[in-house]
Amino acid sequence: MKNKYVFGGIIIAVFLLLMGYLFTQSNIEYADDFTTVKATTKTVKATGSWVKEKQYEINKENKTFSFYMADENGNEMKVIYEGTIPNNFETATSVVVTGKYKDGYFHAKDILTKCPSKYEEESVTSSSL
Amino acid sequence: MIGSIVLTIALAFSILAMIMYYLNFRGYTNTLNYGRIAYHAMTMLVIAASVLLLYAILTHQYEYKYIQGYSNNALPTGYLIASFWGGQEGSFMLWLLLTSIIGVVLQSYTSKRGDLEPRVMAVFALATTFLLIMVSPWFKNPFELIWTTPVFLELKNLNPEYFNLPFIQSFFFSDPGTNQGFIRIDSELVQLLAGSGVSVNEFIIDGRGLNPQLLNFWMQIHPPILFLGFSMATVPFVFAIAALLKNNYIHWIKQSFPWLLAGMGVLGLGIMLGGYWAYEMLGWGGYWAWDPVENSSLIPWLVGIAAIHTMLVQRKTQAKGGIGKYAKTNLMLCILTYVLVLYSTFLTRSGVLGDASVHSFVDPGMFVYLFLIIFIGSFILLGFGMIAYRWKTLNENIPEEESLISRELALFTAAIILIASSIIVLVGTSAPIFGQSVDTFFYNEMHLPLGIIIMLLNGLSLLIKWRHSNASEVLKKVTYSGVASILFIIILTIFGGVNDIMILLLALTSAFAFFVNLDIAVKIIKGNKKMLGAYVSHIGIALFILGVIGSAVSPDVVDIDLVKDQKTEAFGYELTFTGSAPIENTTKFAFNIDIVKGGSEYSIAPVMYRSDFNNSLMRQPAILTLFTQDLYISPLGYDPGTQSSSTTSGEIVTLKKGGSTNFSGTSITFSEFDLSAETMQAMQEGKDFQMGAVFHIDKNGKHYDAALYRKFAGGQVEFTSYSSDELNLKIDLVELTAENVKIVFSTLDGSDDQVSDNTTIGNREVLSVTASIKPFISLVWIGVLVVTLGFFVAVARRIPESKISS
Numbered sequence: 001m002k003n004k005y006v007f008g009g010i011i012i013a014v015f016l017l018l019m020g021y022l023f024t025q026s027n028i029e030y031a032d033d034f035t036t037v038k039a040t041t042k043t044v045k046a047t048g049s050w051v052k053e054k055q056y057e058i059n060k061e062n063k064t065f066s067f068y069m070a071d072e073n074g075n076e077m078k079v080i081y082e083g084t085i086p087n088n089f090e091t092a093t094s095v096v097v098t099g100k101y102k103d104g105y106f107h108a109k110d111i112l113t114k115c116p117s118k119y120e121e122e123s124v125t126s127s128s129l
Numbered sequence: 130m131i132g133s134i135v136l137t138i139a140l141a142f143s144i145l146a147m148i149m150y151y152l153n154f155r156g157y158t159n160t161l162n163y164g165r166i167a168y169h170a171m172t173m174l175v176i177a178a179s180v181l182l183l184y185a186i187l188t189h190q191y192e193y194k195y196i197q198g199y200s201n202n203a204l205p206t207g208y209l210i211a212s213f214w215g216g217q218e219g220s221f222m223l224w225l226l227l228t229s230i231i232g233v234v235l236q237s238y239t240s241k242r243g244d245l246e247p248r249v250m251a252v253f254a255l256a257t258t259f260l261l262i263m264v265s266p267w268f269k270n271p272f273e274l275i276w277t278t279p280v281f282l283e284l285k286n287l288n289p290e291y292f293n294l295p296f297i298q299s300f301f302f303s304d305p306g307t308n309q310g311f312i313r314i315d316s317e318l319v320q321l322l323a324g325s326g327v328s329v330n331e332f333i334i335d336g337r338g339l340n341p342q343l344l345n346f347w348m349q350i351h352p353p354i355l356f357l358g359f360s361m362a363t364v365p366f367v368f369a370i371a372a373l374l375k376n377n378y379i380h381w382i383k384q385s386f387p388w389l390l391a392g393m394g395v396l397g398l399g400i401m402l403g404g405y406w407a408y409e410m411l412g413w414g415g416y417w418a419w420d421p422v423e424n425s426s427l428i429p430w431l432v433g434i435a436a437i438h439t440m441l442v443q444r445k446t447q448a449k450g451g452i453g454k455y456a457k458t459n460l461m462l463c464i465l466t467y468v469l470v471l472y473s474t475f476l477t478r479s480g481v482l483g484d485a486s487v488h489s490f491v492d493p494g495m496f497v498y499l500f501l502i503i504f505i506g507s508f509i510l511l512g513f514g515m516i517a518y519r520w521k522t523l524n525e526n527i528p529e530e531e532s533l534i535s536r537e538l539a540l541f542t543a544a545i546i547l548i549a550s551s552i553i554v555l556v557g558t559s560a561p562i563f564g565q566s567v568d569t570f571f572y573n574e575m576h577l578p579l580g581i582i583i584m585l586l587n588g589l590s591l592l593i594k595w596r597h598s599n600a601s602e603v604l605k606k607v608t609y610s611g612v613a614s615i616l617f618i619i620i621l622t623i624f625g626g627v628n629d630i631m632i633l634l635l636a637l638t639s640a641f642a643f644f645v646n647l648d649i650a651v652k653i654i655k656g657n658k659k660m661l662g663a664y665v666s667h668i669g670i671a672l673f674i675l676g677v678i679g680s681a682v683s684p685d686v687v688d689i690d691l692v693k694d695q696k697t698e699a700f701g702y703e704l705t706f707t708g709s710a711p712i713e714n715t716t717k718f719a720f721n722i723d724i725v726k727g728g729s730e731y732s733i734a735p736v737m738y739r740s741d742f743n744n745s746l747m748r749q750p751a752i753l754t755l756f757t758q759d760l761y762i763s764p765l766g767y768d769p770g771t772q773s774s775s776t777t778s779g780e781i782v783t784l785k786k787g788g789s790t791n792f793s794g795t796s797i798t799f800s801e802f803d804l805s806a807e808t809m810q811a812m813q814e815g816k817d818f819q820m821g822a823v824f825h826i827d828k829n830g831k832h833y834d835a836a837l838y839r840k841f842a843g844g845q846v847e848f849t850s851y852s853s854d855e856l857n858l859k860i861d862l863v864e865l866t867a868e869n870v871k872i873v874f875s876t877l878d879g880s881d882d883q884v885s886d887n888t889t890i891g892n893r894e895v896l897s898v899t900a901s902i903k904p905f906i907s908l909v910w911i912g913v914l915v916v917t918l919g920f921f922v923a924v925a926r927r928i929p930e931s932k933i934s935s
Contacts, residue, residue: 007538008545015549019575023556026571030564045566058766063688084765084897091745 028098034075038101045098046106050089051076058085069095069106077101081108089113132181132272133265139174140261142167147254154247154374161247168236168254172229175261179226182271183213191336192329194275195219197282201338211349212339217478218264218271220352225260227353228360232257235364235388242384243934248371255511256363256467259504268497275329279315286335287312296321341740341747347406351399355426358396359470362429364388365436366467366512369460373515376522378452380933382444382459387927389440389463390662393433394920400426401913412750412763414901415681416909419569421482424558425473429466431551435544436462442537445595454537457516457523458544464512469551471508475501481562534598539590546583550576577631584638584674587667588645610648614640627682636678643671662923666916673912679905680759686901688765691722693894702726702760706896709767712736720764720896724753735764735898759903768895783871792874795858796827799870803836822870828856837862837872 031037031044048071050056056067066080079097089095092113099108149164182195186209191197199219200212214223232253239245263269281302284292291297300313312318314333322332368385372378403423404416417423436459443453476482479498516523553575557567592598592606617640621627627636650664691697691706698704703725712719717738724731733751740747750763782790789798803821826833835851839862852859864871 007542011542011545011549015579018578019553019556022571022574023560023567026568026574027560028566028568030561030566043568085746089745 032071033073034069034071034077037106038077041100041102043098043100045096046077047071047094047096049094050092056085056089066105069097077106078104079106079108081111083111086111086113130272130274132178132185133270135174135178135181136261136264136270136272137266139171139178140258140265142171142174143254143258143261146171147251147258150247150251150254154251164247164250164254165236168232168250171254171257171261172233175226175229175257178272179213179222182219182222183210186210186212189336190330191286191333192275193271194273194277194280195271197275197286197333197336199337199339201336202334204339207346207349208339208344211343211352214352214356215339215343218269218273220356221260221263221269222271223353224356224359225257225264227357228260228363229257231357231360231364235367241934242932243380244375245371245384248374249367252367252370252374253363256367259507263500263504268500275333276314276316276319279313281311281313282333284310284312286333286337288332288334291322291325291327291332294322294325294327338742341738341742342410345406345410347402347409351402351406354395354402355399358392358399358430359426361388361392361395362433362467362470364392365433365463366508369463370511370515373460373519376519378456378460378523379447382440382447382453383927383933384931385463386437386440386444387924387931389433389437389466390920390927391924393430393437394917394924396426396430396433397920398913398917400430401910405910409752410749412748414684414686414750414761414763414899414903416906419554419557419572421558421561422477424554425476428551428554428558429469429473431547431554432462432469433466435547435551436466438540438544438547442540446537452523455541457520460516460523461513462544462548464508464516468505468508468512469555471501471505475505476558482558534593534600534603536590536593536595536598539586539593543583543586543590546579546586550579550583553579577635580674581631581634581638584635584642584671587642587670588638591645591649591664591667607645610641610644613644614638627678629682632678632682635674639671639674639678643668643675646671659922659926662919662921662926664919665922666919669912669915669917669919671912672908672915676905676908676910676912680903680909684901686899688897688899691896691898693896695893699900700760700902702900704762704900706894708894709896710734718767720767722751722762722896722898724760726755726760733760733762735762737764737767754907756907757905759906761901761903763899763901765897765899767897782874792858794828795856797860797872797874798825798827799823800825803838820865822862822865824851824860826853826856826858835860837865837870839865 028043028045031040031046032048034046034048037044037046046069048069051068051070054068056065058065062082063084064080064082065085066078068076069079070076079099081097081099089111094113096112097106097108098110098112099106101107146164146167149160149167153161153164185193186196186200187206189196189200189202195216195218196212199215200209204212212219214220232250235253236246236250239249264271266273296318297312300315300318302311302313303309304311314329319329322329365385365388368381368388372381400423401416403426407418407423408414408416439455439462440459443455443459445453447453479501481498553572557571560566588610589603589607592603614637618633618637621636622633627633646664646667650661650668653660653664685700687699689697689699689704691704693706693708696703696705705723705725707721707723709718709720711717717736719734719736721732721734724733731753733753735751736749738747739745748764750761752762753760782792784790784797784799786799786801789796791797799822801823803823821836821838824835824837826835833853833856835853837851837860838849840847840849848862848865850859850861859875861873861875862870863873
C-alpha cells in the first residue's frame with residue numbers, strides 16, 4: 001500500500017509544480033479595454049470589433065492582414081496579423097486577437113472571429129419604412 | 130406542436146420508469162413490469178419525435194425555428210439529415226435518442242444478470258429524464274415554433290407573393306448598417322397571415338442553411354459517433370451508482386467493463402473523426418488545436434481510459450476474495466467519466482467559453498445555463514454523495530503488498546498519468562471561465578513528459594506479471610524490443626533530422642511500446658485471438674503517437690504564389706496552377722494544381738467560394754496523400770489578374786451633389802443620388818445592396834445620362850464604370866459617400882496625356898497558397914483505427930465474462 005502513495009505522491013507533486021509553472025508561463029489574460037492593452041507588454045487576448053469604416057488591408061508581399069479594431073468604449077488600435085484574412089471576418093460580430101501591442105500596432109499571432117449564429121433581435125437596429 | 134407534446138409525454142414516461150424501477154429495487158415486486166413498459170414507451174416516443182423532426186427537416190417545414198435556422202432548400206439529403214444535429218437543440222435531441230436506445234440494450238443486458246435491472250434502469254432513467262427536460266418546451270426544444278420569440282427574417286427567405294398583403298408593411302424593417310430588409314415574424318403576424326389563409330410554411334419558403342464548414346462528409350458521421358460515445362459513457366456511471374445502491378462492489382466491475390470499453394472505443398473514434406474533419410475542412414493544416422470543444426470531449430475519454438486500467442486491477446485482485454484493489458478509485462472514475470461528459474456539454478453549450486472557441490455554440494440564456502449547472506450538480510451530488518455514504522463499508526481489506534515491479538502498480542501509475550493528462554486539459558479548458566486562458570504550448574509542454582511515461586508503461590506493463598515480477602526476467606524480455614527501438618531512434622536521428630531530446634525520448638518509448646506489443650500480439654495470434662484486444666489497442670496508440678511526432682513536430686510550411694501555367698517548386702514537389710473551374714452549379718470554384726513528384730503526376734484542387742450563409746469567403750484545402758507523407762495545400766487568395774490597373778490612372782475629381790466638372794471638352798454634372806425603388810427591389814430579392822450616382826453629361830450640345838453604382842457585397846465594395854465610344858470617355862467611380870462622389874475620367878483610346886498606359890502589367894492569374902508537408906500523418910489515422918479495433922476485440926472477450934447472475 002505504501003508504494004502506491006509514494007509513487008502517486010511524487011508524481012502528483014512534480015506534476016502540479018510543473019503545471020503551475022507552465023500555467024503562469026502560458027497564461028494569457030483577456031482585455032476588453034484597449035488602453036490596458038496598449039499599456040502592457042504582455043501577450044493578451046484583446047476583444048473588440050472591426051472598425052468597418054476603415055477598410056482592412058491585405059499585404060501580399062509581407063503576407064500580413066491589417067485592420068482597425070475598437071473596444072466597447074470606442075478606443076481604436078491598428079492590428080497587424082501575420083497571415084491571411086480569416087473566414088467569416090467581414091460578418092464577424094466580434095473579433096478576439098491574441099498578441100502584443102508594440103510600436104503603435106497590435107501584433108496578432110491569432111485571430112478568432114465570432115459570428116452571429118442566428119439573427120438575434122438586437123442585431124437589427126430597426127427603422128420602420 | 131405534435132413534436133413538443135410527444136416529448137413532454139416521453140418525459141412523463143421517463144419519470145414514471147425511474148420511479149417504478151426504483152420502487153422495484155426497494156422491494157415492490159409488481160412494479161418491475163411498469164418500469165419496463167414506461168421505459169420502452171419513453172424510447173418509442175423519443176424515436177417518434179426524432180422521426181417527426183427528421184421528416185419536418187426533409188419536407189422543409191420552416192415554421193420550426195430550428196429547421197429555419199439550420200437547413201434550407203438547397204441542401205442535398207445527406208446534409209439535410211446532418212442538419213438534424215447542426216445546432217444545439219438537435220444535438221441534444223440526437224444525444225437523447227442515442228441514450229434512450231442504449232437504454233433498451235442495457236435493459237435487455239441487465240435483465241439477464243440477476244437483480245441488476247431495477248437499480249441500473251432507475252438511475253439510467255434519471256439520465257434520460259434530464260435529457261428530456263433539456264429538449265422539453267421550456268429549454269432547448271427543437272420543435273419551437275419560429276414566432277414564439279419574434280425573429281427578423283431576410284426577405285429572400287420569404288414568399289414574395291404575399292408581400293402585397295396590406296398588413297405586411299408594418300412588419301417590415303431594414304438595417305441601416307447593411308441596408309438589408311427584414312420582416313419581423315411574431316405571433317401577431319402569424320395570426321394576420323392565418324386570417325388571410327396563409328400558413329407559416331407557405332410564407333417562409335427557405336431556411337438559413339447549414340454553416341458551410343459543416344458541409345463535409347465527416348460531419349454526417351462525426352457527431353452521431355461522438356454522441357453515441359457520450360451516451361455509452363452513461364452506462365459505467367449507472368453501474369457504479371447501482372453498485373453503491375446495493376453496497377456490493379464485486380460484480381459491477383465485470384458487468385460494466387464491456388460497456389466502458391465499447392463506450393471509450395466509440396468516443397475516441399468520434400473525437401478523432403472530428404480531428405479528421407478539421408484537417409480536411411478547416412485548412413489550418415492540423416487535426417488537433419487544443420480547442421475547448423475538442424478538449425472537452427477528450428477529458429472524459431482520458432478519465433474513462435484511466436478507469437479501464439484500474440478496473441483491470443480490481444478485477445484481477447478480486448480473484449483472491451474481497452472486493453479487490455482500487456474499489457473507491459473505480460467508482461469515482463466511472464462516475465467522473467459521465468460527470469465530465471456533462472461538464473463538456475456545459476462548457477460548450479452554456480456560452481461560458483464565448484470568446485475562447487471558434488465553434489462553441491452561442492449563449493443559450495441564463496435559464497439553460499442554470500439548468501446545465503443543476504444537471505451536473507445533481508449527478509456529482511448523487512455520485513460522490515453515495516460514495517461518501519458508503520465510504521466505511523468500502524474497505525478493500527487487501528493486506529498483502531505488491532512489489533514495485535508488478536503489473537498492478539504499472540497499471541495504477543498509467544491511470545495516474547492519464548488522470549494527470551485530463552487535469553491539464555481540464556485546467557486549460559476551464560481557464561476562460563475565470564477570465565484566463567492558456568497558450569497551446571501549455572498542453573504540448575505538459576504532455577510531452579506524460580507521453581514519454583505513458584508509452585514506457587504501455588510497453589513495460591505488459592511484460593510485467595501480476596503481483597510480482599523478477600527484474601532480470603523482465604530485462605530479458607525487453608531485449609529484442611529495446612534493441613529494435615534504439616535502432617529506430619538512430620535511424621530517426623540520422624535520416625529524420627530530429628534532435629530534440631524530449632521528442633527523441635517520446636519516439637523511443639513509442640517505438641518500444643510498439644515493438645513490445647507487436648511481439649506479444651504475434652505470439653498469441655496463433656492462440657486465443659480474443660486475448661488480442663489490449664495489445665492491438667496499445668499498438669494503435671504507439672502508431673498514433675509516432676504519427677503525431679512525424680506530422681506535428683517540425684512543420685514545414687511555406688506560403689507560395691502560384692502563377693498560372695508556371696512551375697513552382699516546394700518541398701521537392703513541382704506545382705503548376707492550371708486554372709480555375711466552377712463546380713457544384715458554379716457556387717464554388719476549384720483551383721486545379723498539377724503536381725509532379727518523382728516522375729509521378731497528381732492533380733488536386735483546393736476550393737474557394739463566397740458563402741451566402743455568412744457572406745464570407747470560404748477556403749477548403751486540398752490534400753495529396755502519398756505513402757509516407759501528405760502534401761497539404763490551403764488556399765489563401767486568388768488574383769484573377771484583370772486589367773483593372775489602368776482605371777485609376779486618370780484624373781480624379783471629387784464632386785458634391787449638383788456640382789459639375791469638365792474633362793476634354795465634356796461637361797459632367799453630378800445631378801442626384803440613385804436610391805430609387807430598385808433598392809427596395811434588390812433588397813427583396815436578397816441581392817447585394819447598391820447605391821448610385823446619376824450624372825448628366827454634355828458634349829457639343831448633346832445630352833447623355835449615366836448612372837454609376839457602388840455595390841456592396843458582404844464587406845466588399847465594387848464600383849461600376851461608364852464608357853462611351855461616341856464621347857471617347859470612360860468614367861470610373863472610386864468613392865461614393867452621402868456627401869460626395871469621387872470619379873476618374875479617362876479617354877478610351879488613351880489619347881489623353883493624363884492616362885498612363887499600364888494595362889500590360891502582369892495580368893496573369895495568381896493563386897496564393899500555404900503549402901505544408903505532413904510526414905507520416907497517415908499513422909495518426911491508422912493508429913486511431915487500430916486502437917478502435919483493439920477496443921472491440923476486448924469487448925468481445927469481456928462480454929462472456931460479464932455474465933454473472935447475481
